[in-house]
Amino acid sequence: MPTVLLTGATGYVGGRLAPHLAGAADASGGELRLLMRRPDPALAPAGARVVQGDAVSGEGLAEALDGVEIAYYLIHSMGRGGDGDFEARDRAAAEGFGRAAARAGVRRVIYLGGLAGDDASSAHLRSRDEVARLLGEHVEEFVHVRAAMVIGAGSASFQMLRALVGRLPAMICPRWIETRTQPIAIDDVVGALSVLRDRRDVTGDVELGGPEPLSYRRMMELTADAMGRRRPAIVRVPVLSPRLSSYWVQLVTPVERALVRPLVDGLREEMLVRTPPPLGVNDEPRDFGAAVRAALGGR
Template identity: 85%
Template sequence: MPAILLTGASGYVGGRLAPRLAGAADASDDGELRLLMRRPDRAQAPAGARIVEGDAVSGDGLDAALDGVETAYYLIHSMGRGGGGDFEARDRRAAENFGRAAAAAGVRRVIYLGGLSSDDASSAHLRSRDEVARTLGEHVPEFVHVRAAMVIGAGSASFQMLRALVRRLPAMICPRWIDTRTQPIAIDDVVGALAALRDRGDVTGDVQLGGPQPLSYRAMMDETADAMDRRHPLVVRVPVLTPRLSSYWVQLVTPVETALVRPLVDGLREEMLVREPPPPGVNDDPRDFGTAVRAALAGR
């Protein structure tokens, strides 16, 4: 039976997706689920999955990992993962290596998780995600670009940043991005959509994922404060405050890795709205923001 390869299984989304895919493969007697890991000795696979050693950035092990694979999930990104500040170059190299190896192995379908942004995004982080999508799409006949808004879950860096700001700052000075709208989506809904797309050969191209309603970051802070039983933070909006200055004070009060803060803050300027609903059967009934926040605060 054709195998499935999941990359990024040690990350937050991949770690939630792996047992879901392993359980589905076991229940349907499909081919094995492989998890691509750079350090297999430090990893633990869910029942029904097999760890294979490989590194997309260097290209080591990709040919063997992709041999016999029909569908691959690409959840790799280098932002905040060391190796210097040029995460765009590392992501570009990883996508090129993976795309070439997938084409050589005859992989039919690649499902990639990127960001929900416009084509002219000013954020380097979001532009890099789009570049990775274009690179991967050149190598396989069925490419699915899952574009998700801010993910709400206990292990999401964006949510950790939001929660820390609400918890530690009774008042804050914010630039215009405080009123930027987005459609935050619960981690369970992202994982559910990714799992559903595995067997949806009729779906290719962009799949946009978001929560049920657009919210500004100001509104998200207020709803998060309600869920934490805290006062709404006092927000003073100023006309000029660069992403660099914003990232400095965010670094002081949040537990998010320093290398992640600047790209995340930079991306807050971009509207992340679902312009085209996903196909039926993919994220049909997304959880509202309050429900997603309460689950995240409970550690889910």
């Protein structure tokens, strides 16, 4: 009958995960707490308890973590904030949360990061790995869930992909158009995170991806097919800086401006599952077409 704390409960993944965890808590007689900077009970599923707290400032963390056995860490800045230094904010939040979790005796922390190598050139992906390292220093059981691009209606990466395909009949792209990744459906990410609550035999890295590697070019083609649009004409050029790429992405997509540059930087990195997850965790991931159709339907 564990007490579980979910951070990032108002985000896209956290909002989808909360009902699953609430159902598990109800079935086991445990408790689910949702950490929010501005508590809003209307955002909580039935049976969940909303607690006020801020991982960056540390406000309310001791009270929120009191008696908690398992914590989900779904916090990341991704370029948000006035000073633009998301790495510093994420570092401070991870250090503060890790120390607070250790003091409270939390035995298991499950963190959602990115599926990229340790030598990633993207500042955003390097920051995700740094957060994992900092959290892992403080708890007995640390699970680093490393996911590729998430396909879902509320995913900023998918919103960017959808807008590019929907608004541009042709586009000039740099080498990242051929970068391979294994995009994964939001339902599969949520399912894996939910299962890992009780899989005490699973710690360390857990890699999540779709059933097959796809280039961004192929993803654009398949997204156009799902949208019933003509596939965009794509011209690859040898040189186009991430800064220039982010400028034209900002012009044609609804993605928040501060998010675009970190996302574009990450397009250069291969995100491939090198070590399949343990049995029972993402055994039969949805294919890209099915994931896109669900996202287009609002899921």
